Amino acid sequence: MFGHLYKYRLKSLLRTKEDIFWCMFFPIILCTCFFVAFSGINEKTNVFHTIPVAVVYQQDNEIFRTVMDTLSQSDSQGEAFMDVTETDAGNALLLLHEGKADAVITVDSSVSMTVAEEGINQTAVKNFLEQYLQKSAVIEDAVKNNPERLTGLMQNLFSGQDYITEASLTDSSMDEMSSYYFSLIAMAALFGGFLGNTIARQMNANITNEGMRKTVAPVRRHTIIAAEFLAAYTIQLMSMALLMFYILCVLQIDMGNQAGYIALTCVVGSLAGVAGGMFTGSLPVRENLQIAIYLVYSLISSFLAGLMVHPIKIWIEKKVPVINRINPATLIQDALYSLVIYDTRERFFANIITLAVYAAALCTLSCLMTRRKSYASI
């Protein structure tokens, strides 16, 4: 009997387009969107490109020319700070307007800069010129007396100096954006609740006709509940496996070398998700309202875990920490986060145990509501 119920429930759930979309495909679509968006941010913020500038010498300045030559040479990482084009004023402006130069530096009795728009490159050139004017005496001395040390001097002058050393809590090299992926995994785990919601609805005689037919059949309720829950959980685990494969192998997001613990988080998180859905599916309200309740619940839970705005989780931790201790999406997100931040597993297991207790509580409540045998009204 168990096998019969399990087989058909698995089959029917796999063909339930809405549930499969939310559980299996929506997290992957959202993950792809995150990947595209974060790739853009990384490119803009982290990747440096040589800045093209046009220099107009209205008055000869040997020291400045030497400095510019130095900055035009590749640094240790193979990237030059500036790509300098010496030209006249008219051509320089033409290059500026055509976008072939980000800035025009005019050298006469002083050094000035003209730009067509504001941007990171323009700010960098401006900072360089300010530094140059402030430290021209030192540079002039170096050019005249120790020209071979000019390159090193330039690096010291323009790169700034850190006086505080950053100490990492862990050996893991976590990408800052990973926390968004953790929140997404948490959301995907909770979306398993749509499957739980469907099975619970179709078990209850006061909600669906299928539930009515099952209730009059000579099958014990706990057998139906166990078989259907297991079928929903199986599909949810498949969805999570697919998502993790996509994140780790296709998008190659670095989540540290914690595969076993990540898998455990997905297993327990999915359990909490399916149990949550089964609980709302057992509530004595209309079918559509049950779905709406679960959708709102899972989205709010994910929002509070920082899916849309990461700092919200930090803000909650400061203002109302109890929410972070009981919100299932935060528990999942935090379990994954703690894996890459801390070397110990105390916080991870605290989250996992809380999730397991949450799942067990919801399962028990759902069973108590679903196993009711006679209804007051249908």
Add this chain to the structure above:
Amino acid sequence: MSEIIVKIENLVKRYKELIAVDHFSLEIQKGEIFGLLGPNGSGKTTTINCLLSLLSYDKGHIEIFGQEMRPDSYDIKNKIGIVMQNVAVFEELNVYENIDYFCGLYIRDKALRRQYVDEAIEFSGLAEYIKFRPKKLSGGLLRRLNIACGIAHKPELIILDEPTVAVDPQSRNKILEGITELNKNGATVIYTSHYMEEVERICTRIAIMDNGKNLALGTAEELKSMIKNSETIKIHIPVLDDEHLEAIKRLSHVYQCSYSDGVLITAFDGGKHNLIHILDYLKNNEIAFGQVYSELPTLNDVFLEITGKELRD
């Protein structure tokens, strides 16, 4: 004496102030096709749901197959087939899978189940549609699938709750023929409907329900004999003066007579050859007449006389 399959005693079901089933009692014998006839909202489905222990009830006692029916009476449930008023199938499973799924809730042996499922498919005429999902089926076919899911496990007691609602006449005929066949094969049938023609056609005994009460019980003939009217004759007569109308009223067994818009309607309370008597009178008095109709009483007349309202109201 026949074996009693279903026994309902003094059943009461309340929804707050509303009494849905009001001290309802009933006995159904083995091999019957028992009709529960009543308008929508009369308490038929509530009675069935109480019978199946789907609904809790306030008062009364229900026995099926000689045992008290409880929510965990799995032995009893195993012998019951239910066809719900609303189609209760899985949209995601095809015809074969749906029947197999519901049959599998009763029959564990795979080979036997396969045989039963094939027989149910043949019985319901769904052989051409086994790969179809319910969404692709017409209303009539969907109803047939609903029935097939309910009877595939060959139950001894089949409960059909308004199985022909929103079904075309052809499918309706097929369904009614099928129910008769199931009964011939040994199943006891409880059939609820608000279509009196269907109930009259297939049921061996009928209970008329209204406002949760059992108003009358018996065979169709017994029910009809409970009322005064035995025959109603309608005759198109272009001209009929008051003198002749009064004379017709004085004919034997006439208890009601009216003439308007060129139609004479005469109701009789028994008697034989009523039509001959009235036509003889018209001929003897050289009164011209056109079309003539003779109607025997229907269950609607029974319902009308008992409740003062039409069954279809």
